[in-house]
Amino acid sequence: MTRVFDAGGDYTDAVVAVVATIPAGRVMTYGDVAWTFGHAGARAVGMVMRYHGEGLPWWRVVRAGGHPPRGLSVEARAHYDEEGTPLLPAPTPEGYRIDLRTAAWTPDAH
DNA sequence: GTATTGACCTCGA
DNA sequence: ATCGAGGCCAATA
Numbered sequence: 733m734t735r736v737f738d739a740g741g742d743y744t745d746a747v748v749a750v751v752a753t754i755p756a757g758r759v760m761t762y763g764d765v766a767w768t769f770g771h772a773g774a775r776a777v778g779m780v781m782r783y784h785g786e787g788l789p790w791w792r793v794v795r796a797g798g799h800p801p802r803g804l805s806v807e808a809r810a811h812y813d814e815e816g817t818p819l820l821p822a823p824t825p826e827g828y829r830i831d832l833r834t835a836a837w838t839p840d841a842h
Numbered sequence: 843g844t845a846t847t848g849a850c851c852t853c854g855a
Numbered sequence: 856a857t858c859g860a861g862g863c864c865a866a867t868a
Contacts, residue, residue, distance in 0.1 A: 743865065762850055766864080773864030778849040783866060790849070801849035808849095823856085 743771070747780040750839060754792040756815040758837035759830050761796050768839060798822075798830035 746769040754760050762774040778801070781790045791811040794800055798820075800808035805826040812819055812830070822829035 763852095766850090771864070772851090772862095774850040775848065775862095776850085776864040776866085779847090779865050779867095782849055785849085793849085795849085796851060804849065 743776065744780050744784045746771075747777055748784075748788055751781075751788055751790070751793055753839040754789065754837050756792075757817050757835065759792050759794045759798075759817060759832070759835045760837050761794060761832070763796055764838060765793060794830050794832075798832045798835075799824060800826060800830070 747765065750765050750768050751760070762777045763772075765777050766772055766774050777793070781788055781793065789811075790801065791804070791808040794808075799805075809819070809826070809828060811817075818831035818834045820829045820831045821827070
């Protein structure tokens with residue numbers, strides 16, 4: 733069931749619409765975000781946030797394995813700790829991982 | 843209009 | 856666990 737979030741027709745607006753739906757303490761993978769509005773461009777999602785992520789909770793969007801964005805692992809963790817996002821210790825270079833088992837969120841699943 | 847980059851995903855070795 | 860290759864889409868130059 734592909735929940736198509738068409739926020740006006742612009743890809744950027746669609747990404748913002750989905751990410752804005754993610755509540756604090758929850759996270760969503762790039763692939764899920766893209767799939768939610770009917771596209772498969774997981775990379776494009778990151779692109780939109782990279783250039784148009786102004787005022788957007790980018791830290792609530794993580795990679796498939798629960799890993800934070802590259803180069804922003806430290807910044808992201810500050811938000812997770814502040815919002816109470818469930819984290820797990822992992823042998824990753826960042827030293828932690830998002831608990832997708834609990835923090836996994838989908839706008840349609842609610 | 844084309845070429846390159848990029849906060850990605852999945853599979854294979 | 857690691858590394859590499861291909862595919863996906865959009866924004867920038």
